[in-house]
Amino acid sequence: MSTDFTDSHTTALQLRSLITADGRLQVSLEPVPVPEPADNEVLVRLQAAPINPSDLGLLFGAADLSTLQAGDNGDLPTITARVPDAAMKSMAGRAGQSMPVGNEGAGRVVRAGASPAAQALLGKTVAVIGGAAYAQYRAVPVEQCLLLPEGASARDGASSFVNPLTALGMVETMKREGHHALVHTAAASNLGRMLHRICAKDGIALVNIVRKPEQVELLRSLGATHVCDSSASDFLPKLTDALAATGATIAFDATGGGPLGGQILSCMESALSRRGEPYSRYGSSTHKQVYLYGRLDARPTEFRNDFGMAWGMGGWLLFPFLQKIGPEGVAKLKQRVADELSTTFASDYAREISLAEMLQPDVIAAYASRSTGQKFLIDPAKDLPALPGL
């Protein structure tokens, strides 16, 4: 069912997610007009786009995937699922709006706006950020592009933004907030391994927290020094040892729910008290910070404060961080990503799928499991469904 495809088409496919006010999720491929790039924009024919954990939230919302049903809309596949009533409150803001999905991707610039910066990218392979990447075409402002180094493919550059800038953002946040070492959870993920490589290269001590013994092995095989397994019975004392050894007082936690954030603060406090500061009933005066940047653990966040008063917990998100550091700060980070794309910032993919395969229930079951080592890459140019007029 592949289709001969040229850039002269005026209509192309885009993946869309819709949650209706009565609690029905529909994901579909929709023919949409190929956009005309504005002066400072380029039109990118996408060739590779990763499925990041952060994409799944928009793609499926609060839908219960056990109710998923495959359907079709003519030649194009669709899926539907129910959103539980209790979850509809949190979906109210998007109800009835058909939304494009896909934070990032990479492809070839096939048209460019009039500006010199846009024209300079014509014919080049670029990574892009800004949403709607699960599509055949995307018009993107030049600032949201990263020119890939000579010889790098779209596949090499597909994950140039979200994971690399998140990992660099964590290190930058650590420095700006006056900490000297850091903690990361879900540390065996693509992002976690990238953060390990950055810290190893930059000489920053990193405490890796994982959830399974085999992930300890994986990280050790990559050269990680401090790896703590939260499923082990001696997790808390081992974590305290690692925190005492590194002096880490800031953590980035992908699990979000459950007790882990509080446990990290508590162990940081124990590690600090080993230094023998004089007793204060308010605890150590050293500020301890945990940023929750994901929600892998769906339980409520819970802690019993035994870590004094000098602590903070909060959300951390890439885009507000990038706004905070401003265009010059962002440009520096992007340049580093381009310079080290095939080393520090290399991503692994378990499987490459087409846009149509994204809507197959068995494929969804695999990529929605968010398992370590199960990162999927979409090739929007692959196996296109036959579409009248395309």
Place this chain on the structure above:
Amino acid sequence: MSTDFTDSHTTALQLRSLITADGRLQVSLEPVPVPEPADNEVLVRLQAAPINPSDLGLLFGAADLSTLQAGDNGDLPTITARVPDAAMKSMAGRAGQSMPVGNEGAGRVVRAGASPAAQALLGKTVAVIGGAAYAQYRAVPVEQCLLLPEGASARDGASSFVNPLTALGMVETMKREGHHALVHTAAASNLGRMLHRICAKDGIALVNIVRKPEQVELLRSLGATHVCDSSASDFLPKLTDALAATGATIAFDATGGGPLGGQILSCMESALSRRGEPYSRYGSSTHKQVYLYGRLDARPTEFRNDFGMAWGMGGWLLFPFLQKIGPEGVAKLKQRVADELSTTFASDYAREISLAEMLQPDVIAAYASRSTGQKFLIDPAKDLPALPGL
């Protein structure tokens, strides 16, 4: 049992709290040398010292007050109680150290060091901060004194620091962190009523959260506009209404444990979403902050994040805040306290007790209950136990 008392004594009484390594709390009155003031210090004969909630933590630690037993050490009373084994970890830093208690108080300067600033205070009535205020004498650096206005008694000035500077510190933190209105819990407390008076005077919108219907009445009788009762069935919608009306995006929570902090963030998010920002799966981009400054609720802190990614929770403590704003900032706040001591910063006391009465089980039961309207004042010069050599 009162004793004739002059300032020529070299020994005087001080209240001490000790937790032994084997889990026994002992609170006692100890004869200690009357300190000689250093160059920049004054010696204050204390005449009034409040029992603040923040004093109880040091006074009783994690002891189980249901195991409290009265005793004596010669003429001087003592009490003892057990610290549960599970709580001893958090007491490790103070185990075996006899600690003086009492954050603040007021009294007359009876001796002064050589510095002009110290000499200027000789014979004056001052409020003092810095610990060890449950004592007959205390030597204090001049910076930790506040000269009370003409005509103000030690009783009037006993609570010049902790509550006034905490309430002013909350308003100052609100401004420095870019918020325009604030939320306060346990709002019927002395501190809460003080904050209400500050906000009313300064034209700042304040959302008061209380736990009982009669506290709603109390605050309304004082002129409060927004008062929400967390025991009411419509607490969350009413809180959301008040947050929407005021635009408050920062809260100071004295309860610390339980769901309240998360509920406030959640209602802030709902209030923000009424403004009709475009949908983002990351929630509103407006930062929402809850500072936990007390621990009236002993349950674990728990929340289910339905308030997006732009949020923070953390400890808030007066002394680090004062350090952050520096000596000039502190001097400004202190001046305001002195100027409005009998109006904005007036405190009410339910009962006045002696140092010896502090160690009577029935009195402890009353002041340790932390009930609204049950603030106690200690007069260290009252009913002194007969002490050989004093």
